[in-house]
Amino acid sequence: MRRVAVVGIGQSRFGELWEKSFRDIVIEAGVEALEDANISGEEIEAIYVGNMSGGRYLAQEHIGALIADYSGLAELGIPSVRVEAADASGGVAFREAYLAVASGLYDVAIAAGAEKVTDVGAELAIDIMSSSADREWEYFVGATLPALYALIARVHMKEFGTKEEDMALVSVKNHKNAVKNPKAQFRREISVDDVLRSPYIAEPIKVLDSAPISDGAAVVILASDEIAKKLTDTPVYVSAVTQASDYLSLQSRKDLASFKAVKMAAKKAYKLAKIEAKDVDVAEMHDSFTIAEIIAYEDLGFCEKGEGAKMIREGETEVGGRIPVNVSGGLKACGHATGATGVRQIVDLVRILRDGIVDAETGLALNLGGTGATAVVSILRR
Template sequence: MRDVYVIGAGQTAFGSFPERGYRELFAEAYAAARDRVDHGLDTDDVDEAVVATLGVGGRQIGLSGPAVTEHVGLHNVPCSRIENACGAGGFAVRQGVQAIKSGMADVVLAGGFEVMTDMSGDTTKYWLGVSGETEWERLTGTTFSGVYAQMASAYLDAYDATPEDLSRVAVKNHANGAKNPKAHLGFECSLEDAVAAPAVADPLNLYHCCPTSDGAAAVLLASEDVVAEYTDERVRVAGVGAASERVGLAERDSYTSISASQEAGKRAYERARIGPDDLDFAEVHDCFAIAELIAYEDLGFCEPGEAPQLLREGVTDPNGDLPVNTSGGLKSKGHPIGATGTGQVVEVFDQLTGNAGDRQLEDPRYGLTHNVGGSGGATAVHIFEQEVAR
């Protein structure tokens, strides 16, 4: 099968934009991605589009893909809408890669968007809750913060970990997000502030939870047969992995790991022919602080129970051996559901092409993205490689 390359990627700022509609946000992200294509890209060059969105607020649930692609001039281009809860963006990228590898397309747009801040808190909780297990979680009043709080409680009971370790995730990611002009919560926080924040769902507090955000992100993919027409940069999609798991937390074998992440990571490593030790950095799904700790272990960065030690020792800091969430992650950068996974790819593309500004790492070769739906019902993992030294 043919290799697939990222030829352009861009996003809007993530945040609260009550005056902006979803079509406008998507158009900005698409334009930003096209601007990153070295040799230019005409709209007629795009063979297929895949758009990720949960449809928060009920806006254009049917045909939401064509609603945004037609708006940017992609007329008569086949467009599919992907909904896999918070993992939709990662699965949109995966479907774009599949279309190119199959030979059905040479250039694919994988994008995502969400508008989440124009509703009341109760309405937003409803739309977030539809991604949880309906009968035994959502209809009994359990929110996602409550579900992840159960995971956090189980983790703290099982391992040498404390609520302060959860706060360390927030401190690190806010420090990274403060250097990201696209971040929703682009400010630093102290460990003292993160520890003392108001409780949301014990043991999780306000600083352990990501914001709900508006925003869009777009990724342009091309086959090995045409990539040279568009760019001299060679950011290859080296590995792709995805898996699903039971949607409800109570139905699973473990509260302290996500089997879909483990399996998706395993498949991505195998296809990329590398292991976790070969990674230079990663963007992982930190909707809640506990999710980042669990991701370290599920993706093989360390053994079970050792994630807090990575944080304490600075391994996942920007100057550590394996920087994680240089963008600020969901915690600081933001979480507009459909755009989250594609936004992770934007950060990886920026890092691998030397365009990450104040967040730029030193000559990275391999970057990983990890995008989770719900509390782990679906996970997509991608590994990207910079093939040409700058």
């Protein structure tokens, strides 16, 4: 396997993009990435696009071909593959593109992620999100995605004394960080009180503990080391991209207060990157619900098991803290454009490392699918 670098990043704004179609936002992000990489497009040899549910949001399948077409790459006839792993689709697409370049098959490949959710009503959007868990044995009984995360949260609270206030702090931090991110959906600060007073969706999870379901697209251009050096003076190298699976439904898992797939993916990633958890300077995490960020601190090894709440309480993951987490604003405040999120995390991580938004050399991104049945861990270094 050879060395691979990110040479270009692009992203649409995340949010309720009423005037923009699925195609519009993909092209917007794609063109921005091409400009960022300073290439014209003919160099691209393959496209991997993460998309969770085009079939249900847009009644549009064949997303790979659609994107190749509207990116103006149909003329070149390059392969374009849609990748699906619920809201880890973007992370998995990034991994596929990375593997394709690392293997030597291609010199330049695109990892894209896109979701257009606001063309359907909120009710249907909740239903579609819930298809990332076990449709027949979880959603059938009324266990929506927030309800499943609530079951996880309840166990963590019981076992480790995590409080609703701790979860609220995650939301408060991520909102604060998003103020500086022009692409974020919610660029306003909120207080712990705001979170605690927001209505319950599924106890103990409240509206302001939950990431919104958003429109958005993100694109990353990957290139071999050789090409990267020609294109840019500031390549960000990909040290590892690992993926692990767990049981689809919570009921099959032995430990409910932990994401096994995260632990496994992280372990492999640290090994491949030849680092330890303590070497990570900055991280983008999958805070679809605030409890997930707290548990991820533990599963990624940033703190001991059960001390996730302490970590947020003591401000260790704030900008300026030991390991700033979700400097972008995270899913909570950037918006969660499901299939795009995993790629958006890479875009932000590259931005943070390359542009020096915080002082960091090594960054980590964690993207989850559903209730954690898929986890993708990426380690990037400048």
